[in-house]
Amino acid sequence: MMVELGHFALVLALLLSVAQASLPLYGAARRHLGLMEVGRGAALASFVLVALAFAVLINAYVTSDFSVANVVENSHTDKPLLYKITGVWGNHEGSMVLWVFILTLFGAAVAWFGDNLPPELRARVLAVQGMIGTGFLLFILFTSNPFLRVLPAPANGQGLNPVLQDPGLAFHPPFLYLGYVGFSVAFSFAVAALIEGRVDAAWARWVRPWTLAAWCALTIGIAMGSWWAYYTLGWGGWWFWDPVENASLMPWLAGTALLHTAIVVEKRDTLKSWTILLAIVTFSLSLVGTFLVRSGVLTSVHAFAVDPTRGTFILLLLLVAIGGPLTLYAVRAPALKGGGLFAPLSREGALVLNNLLLACAVATVFLGTLYPLFLDAVGGPKVSVGYPFFNRTFVPLMVPLLLAVAVGPLMAWKRGDLLGALQRMWAAFAVVLVVVVGGLYATKGGPVLAVLGFGLAAWVAMGALTEWAERVRLFRAPPGETLRRVVNLPRSAYGMTIAHLGVAVAVAGFAASAFETESIQTMRAGDTIPIAGFSLEFTGVEPVQGANFNADRGSFLLRRDGALVAELHPERRFFPLHQQTTAKTAIHTNFLADFYLALGDPDGKGGWAVRAYWKPLVPWIWIGAVMMALGGLMSLSDRRWRVGAAARARRAPPVAAPAE
Amino acid sequence: MTRKRRRLYVVLGGLGALGVVSALVLTAFNDDLVFFYSPTELRAKNVPDGRLVRIGGLVETGSVAHQADGRTIAFRVTDGKEDVEVAYVGVLPDLFREGQGVVIEGALARNGTFRAAEVLAKHDENYMPREVVEALKKSGHWQEGGSQEAIAGRRP
Numbered sequence: 001m002m003v004e005l006g007h008f009a010l011v012l013a014l015l016l017s018v019a020q021a022s023l024p025l026y027g028a029a030r031r032h033l034g035l036m037e038v039g040r041g042a043a044l045a046s047f048v049l050v051a052l053a054f055a056v057l058i059n060a061y062v063t064s065d066f067s068v069a070n071v072v073e074n075s076h077t078d079k080p081l082l083y084k085i086t087g088v089w090g091n092h093e094g095s096m097v098l099w100v101f102i103l104t105l106f107g108a109a110v111a112w113f114g115d116n117l118p119p120e121l122r123a124r125v126l127a128v129q130g131m132i133g134t135g136f137l138l139f140i141l142f143t144s145n146p147f148l149r150v151l152p153a154p155a156n157g158q159g160l161n162p163v164l165q166d167p168g169l170a171f172h173p174p175f176l177y178l179g180y181v182g183f184s185v186a187f188s189f190a191v192a193a194l195i196e197g198r199v200d201a202a203w204a205r206w207v208r209p210w211t212l213a214a215w216c217a218l219t220i221g222i223a224m225g226s227w228w229a230y231y232t233l234g235w236g237g238w239w240f241w242d243p244v245e246n247a248s249l250m251p252w253l254a255g256t257a258l259l260h261t262a263i264v265v266e267k268r269d270t271l272k273s274w275t276i277l278l279a280i281v282t283f284s285l286s287l288v289g290t291f292l293v294r295s296g297v298l299t300s301v302h303a304f305a306v307d308p309t310r311g312t313f314i315l316l317l318l319l320v321a322i323g324g325p326l327t328l329y330a331v332r333a334p335a336l337k338g339g340g341l342f343a344p345l346s347r348e349g350a351l352v353l354n355n356l357l358l359a360c361a362v363a364t365v366f367l368g369t370l371y372p373l374f375l376d377a378v379g380g381p382k383v384s385v386g387y388p389f390f391n392r393t394f395v396p397l398m399v400p401l402l403l404a405v406a407v408g409p410l411m412a413w414k415r416g417d418l419l420g421a422l423q424r425m426w427a428a429f430a431v432v433l434v435v436v437v438g439g440l441y442a443t444k445g446g447p448v449l450a451v452l453g454f455g456l457a458a459w460v461a462m463g464a465l466t467e468w469a470e471r472v473r474l475f476r477a478p479p480g481e482t483l484r485r486v487v488n489l490p491r492s493a494y495g496m497t498i499a500h501l502g503v504a505v506a507v508a509g510f511a512a513s514a515f516e517t518e519s520i521q522t523m524r525a526g527d528t529i530p531i532a533g534f535s536l537e538f539t540g541v542e543p544v545q546g547a548n549f550n551a552d553r554g555s556f557l558l559r560r561d562g563a564l565v566a567e568l569h570p571e572r573r574f575f576p577l578h579q580q581t582t583a584k585t586a587i588h589t590n591f592l593a594d595f596y597l598a599l600g601d602p603d604g605k606g607g608w609a610v611r612a613y614w615k616p617l618v619p620w621i622w623i624g625a626v627m628m629a630l631g632g633l634m635s636l637s638d639r640r641w642r643v644g645a646a647a648r649a650r651r652a653p654p655v656a657a658p659a660e
Numbered sequence: 661m662t663r664k665r666r667r668l669y670v671v672l673g674g675l676g677a678l679g680v681v682s683a684l685v686l687t688a689f690n691d692d693l694v695f696f697y698s699p700t701e702l703r704a705k706n707v708p709d710g711r712l713v714r715i716g717g718l719v720e721t722g723s724v725a726h727q728a729d730g731r732t733i734a735f736r737v738t739d740g741k742e743d744v745e746v747a748y749v750g751v752l753p754d755l756f757r758e759g760q761g762v763v764i765e766g767a768l769a770r771n772g773t774f775r776a777a778e779v780l781a782k783h784d785e786n787y788m789p790r791e792v793v794e795a796l797k798k799s800g801h802w803q804e805g806g807s808q809e810a811i812a813g814r815r816p
Contacts, residue, residue, distance in 0.1 A: 234751065344669050356673055360681045367685055382696035384714055386765070389692040393684040520731055520750050600751035603726050611751045 003068055006056030007147035010097075013049040013104070014137040016042045020107075020130030024123035025195075036119050039126035040111040046133060047108035054088075054101045057146055061088050067153035070094060070146040076159035076577060078548040086170035087160040093146035095173060099290065100136045102174075102181040106210075107133065110185060117206065124192035125185075132184055135317050143310045162549065162575040162582050168228035175221030176248055180286035182214020183255060187283035190276045191325050194332045199272040204265035207279065209636055211262060215255045216632035222248050223625035234583035234598035236516075236613045238621060241390045246369040247289035250362050254282040257358040260351050268340040268348055268413060273333040274355070280329060284322040285362070291318065292369075346416040350408030357401040364393040402456050402507065405500060406463020410470065424470065428462030446515070453511025461504035468497045492638040499631025506624025512617035522607040532614035534595065535559045541599075541608060549573040551584070554599045554608065558588060570599040594618045694765065699742040702768075709768050712777070715744060716763040724758055737762060737774075748776035 020042035027035025060068050061084045064077050074091045075084055088094040107129040114122045140146075163169075189207045193199045225248065230238040239245060258278040264271045291314045342348040368385040375383055406428060410421040435458040439451035469475075471493060472485040517532040525540040537557040544553045551571040558565045568586035575582070588595040593616040600609025696714045697705060707713055720743055723736040733752060736743045746764060756762060756779060766776040 234753075341663060341666060344666075344673075352670065352673070356677045360677050363681055364685055371689075384694045384696060384765075385692070386694055386712075388712075389688045392688040392692060393681070396684060397681070522726070522731065598751060609751045 002056055003060055003065065003147050003149070006053040006060075007145070009049040009053040009056070010137060010141060010147070013046040013053070013100075014134065014141060016046040016049065017130045017133035017137055020046065021127050021134050022130075023127075024130075025127040028120045028123040028127075028195075031120070033119060036123035039123050039130070040114070043104070043107040043111040043126050043129065046130075047104040050097075050101050050104045053147075054097055057094060057097055058085055058088050061085060064157065066155070066157055067149050067151070068146075069148045069150045072150055072154055072157045074160055075157040076548070077156055078577070079159060079165070080547050082167070082170060083160055083165045087164075089173045090160050090164045093140070093144045095177075096136065096140050096144050097146055098174065099177055099181060100133060100140065102177050103129070103133055103136065103184060106181060106185050110188075121189075121192055121196060121203075124195050125188045128188035128191045129184065132188070132321065135321060139310075139313055139317060143313050159548070159575075159577045162573070162578055162580050163232065165548075166228060166232055168224055168231070172221060172224040172228060175217050175224060177221075177290075179214050179216075179218020179221050179248075179255070180251060180290055182210060182217055183251060183258075183279075183283040183286050185210035185214070186258060186279040187325070190279035191328065193276060194325070194328045197332060197335055199265065199276065199336055201266050201269050204262050204275070207275075208259070208262045208266060211255065211258055211279075211282075212632050212636050215252070215259055216629040216636070218248070218252050218255060219625055219629040219632070222252055223622050223629075227622050230618075231585050231587060232582070234585055234600075234611065236518075236585075236596050236598075236611070236615065238513075238618065241368070241385075241387045243369045244293050246365050247292045250365050250369075251282055251285040251289055253358050253362045253365070254278060254285050257355045257362075258282050260354050264348050264351050268342065270340045270342065270348065271352070273329075273336045276333065276336070277329060278355070280322075280325045281362075284318075284325075285366075287318055287321055340414065342413070343415045345411065345418050347408060347411045347413045349416065350404055350411055353404050354401060354408065357397050357404075361394055361397045361401075364397065365390070368393065399456065402460050402503070405503065406459050406466075409463070409467045409496065409500075425463065425466050428459055428466055431462050432458045443515070450511045450514035453514075454508055457504045457508035457511065459504075460507060461501055464497050464500035464504065468493075490638055492635040495631045495633075495635030495638070497631070498634055499628045502624045502627025502629075502631060504624070505620045505627060509617045509620030509622075509624060512620070513615070515616050516618075517614040519612045521610050521612070522603055523610045524607045529612070531612050533560065534565065534614070536597075536612055538608070538610065541602075544571070546573065548577065549575045552599070552602075554586075554597075554610075556586070556597060558595060566595070568595070568597045570597045572599050572601075589619055591619050591623070592617065696763075698739040699737055699744045700739055702744060702774075703742050707768060709770050712765065712767050714763055714765045715746075715774060716761070717743075719756070719758050719760055719762050721758045734773075737764065745773040746776050747773050748779055750779075752779055 020039050023035045023042075024037075024039030027033070027038065057070075059065075060071050061075050062081065064071065064075060064084070066072050070091065070093050074087050074094070079087065089098040107126060110117075110122070110125055110129065114125075117125070186207050189203065189210070193203055222245075225245065226238045229240065229245075230236065258275065261271055261275045261278055265275050340348075368389050372383050372385055375381065406425065407418070407421050410424060411418065432455045436451055436455040439454050440448065443451060468489075471489055472482050474482055477485070519529060519531045521527075521529055523529065523538040525538055528535050528537040530536075535558075537559070539555040539557060541552050541554050544551045551573040553569050553571045556568040556570070558568055566588040568588060570586040571584035573582050573584055574580070583598050583600075586597045593614060596613040596615055598611040600611060602608050692712075694712050694714055696716060697707065699715060699717050702713070702715055715737060717737040717739040720736040720738045723734075725734050726732075727734055727747075731749050733748050733750075735746055735748075735758075737746055738744075746766070747769075748764075748766075763780040764774065764776045765778040765780065766774055769775045
C-alpha cells in the first residue's frame, strides 16, 4: 500500500511538472499574473510529492520490504542501517529518484525565496525547471521505476555491492547530485533570460548564489569520491582519470568558469552571452555526466544494467535538453547587447583568460573521455585514454591558469596595470624563489617538475594573500585602520581569498605525490621492513567478524627511531553474500603526510602481500577542496546577495496565489 | 578600445587557445592512446616492445604463481586461442581470480612476457569487462547460455 502511494505521488508530481512547465510560460507571455503564479504552487507541491515518494522508497529499504524489486536487488536484512538507507541511491532507479528530489528541492527553493524576482522571470525559470522535472519523471516512470513489485516476494535481498558499503561513499552521490542539479537553476535562469531577451546585473546577482551553492556541493562531492577511491581501493591513488571521475570533473570546470564570469556580468554588465552559454553548457555537462555514469555506457562500479529503452530515452532527453536551449541561444544571443568595454589587460581580461583556459580544459577532458566511446561506436579499434593523455593536455592548461589566478584579482576593472600588479607581488616572487631554490636543493636530483609545482602553489597562495593585504592596507595604514578593514572586509572577499588559498593547498598536495615512497612486500608475522625513515613491523593476522562480513585483520606497528608512531590494522573483508573480498586500508595521518597500508592476499605459506606507502602532503588535496567549498560558502553568506537583490524587489507585486 | 577591437582580441585569444588545445590533444593522442587487444590480436599485430597497451581475457586456471622474489606474480591470460605470460609486481586487486575476466595495462618486454603496470579487475564478481566479452566472442570461445547468466549480472 505504502509503495503504491509512493508510485502514485510520482505520477502526481509528473502531472504537476507538466503544469509547471506550461502554464507559467503562457502566463508570462500573456502577462497573466494568475497563470504565472501557478509555477510557484506547482513547484512547492511537486517537491512535497517527490519528497513523499523518496521517503516511501527509503522506508521500503529500512523495513526490508522484499516485495519491491528494487529493494530485493539492492538490499539485505543483514546490512547495517546506514547502508540500507544509502543503498537507496546506490542503484540506478533510486539514484534517479534522488536526482528528481533534489531538482524539485531547488525548484521549490526558487519558488519560496523568489519573492524579489520579477514575476515574469520567476515564472519562466520555474517553467524551465518544470520541463527538466517532466523529462526526468517520465524517464523514471517509464524506464526506471523503483516501485515495481515482485511476486512472490523473496525471503531476502541480494545486498549492496560491498565496495559501496562505506561511509565516504554513502554521501558522495547526494553531494554530487546537489552540484549537478544545482546547476539546473543557473540553466533555467539562462533559458528564461533568452526567452525574455534580457540579461542585466540583477540577473547575474540572482544566478551567482545558486551557481556558487551548486559548485560548493559539487566540490565536496568530487572530493569525497576521490577520498573514497583513495582509502578503499587499496592502490593509494586519488584520481585515476577514469571516465566516471571525468564525468564529474567537466561540470565542475565549467561551473568554475561560470562562477567567475557571472562576476563580470554583475559588476561590469558585459560578457553576457558567454555567461548564458556557459550556464547552458555547465548543466548540459551535468546531464551528460549523470547519464554517462548511470546508463552503463561506461563500465565501472557505478554502471548498472544496460537497457536499450533507457539508452534511447536518455539520448532523446539529452538531445532536447541540450539542443533546445542551444538553438534558442543561437537565435536570441546576438540580441544581448554587451555593456562596459575593457582592455585586454584588466580584471575582466584576466577572467576571460580564466574562462578560455577552463573551457579548453573541459574540451580536453571531454575529448579524452568520449573519444574511446566514439571510436567504439563507429566500429574503430578499442582504445582507452589514461592518465598520460591528461597529464599532457590538462596539466599544461592548468599552469597558465594558476599563474593568472594570483595576478588577476590584483588588476583593476576596465584597464589594469599588469606591471604594477607584478610589482606589488614582490613578496610572492621572493617566496616562490625560496620555495623553488630550497626545494631543488633539498631534493637534489629529485623530480624538478614537482618542485616547480610547489612554486606554483606558493605563487597562488601568495597572490591570494597579497590581494588580501592590499585590501586591508597591511603595514601601509595605521594598525587600527588595518584592523578595522580586516573586520569590515566583505565576506565575499574572504571567500575568494580562502578559495584561492584552497587551490594553492590542493596544488601542493598534487605536486607532492611525486615524492611518495612505495613498498610492496610479502611479509610474515614478525617481519620488519624499513620505509621512508620508518620501520614497519608485522605482528600477525587475526580473524574478526563484522555485521555482514568476515575479515582478516592485520596488526602492524609503525615506529620511527624506535618510538611507536601508530598501530595499524588493515583488513581484508570477505562478504559471503557476494563472494567478494574488499580491502580496508589503514591510514595514519598527521595532516602533513599519510602512512598508508593495505593487506593483500596470503600466499598460503604464512606470508601476506603488504602494500605500504608514505605519501607526503596527500591530505592537503582534500583539505584544499574543503577550503574551496568553505570559501564558496563564505561568499554565499555575504550580505550583498540580499541587499543587492532587493533593488529590483520593489517592482514585484504582492503574491497573488497562496503558496501551498 | 572599441567594441570591434575587443571582439577581435577575444576571437584571436579564442583561436589561439583552440590551436594550443588541438596541438596538445593531437600529440597526446598520437603517443598516449592505449589500444586494447585480445591475446590473439597481440600476437598478430606485432605490437612493439615497450608500447603501452591493454590486454584482456580470462586468467588461465592454474597459471597463477608467486615467484621466488616474493613480489612478482606470474599468470597467463587467455582468450581460448592464444595466451600471454604476464608478470606483475604488486598486490592484485580484490576481484582478481583464476578463471575470471581481467584487463591488464602494460607493455611487452623483450622476452615476450607482458609486464603489467596495472591490473584492472575492479568489477563485481559476476561482471565481465565488456572488452573481454568481445575478445572472447571474437576468438569463438564465448559460452552462450550457461555462463551468460553469470555474466549478465544479477538482474532477474
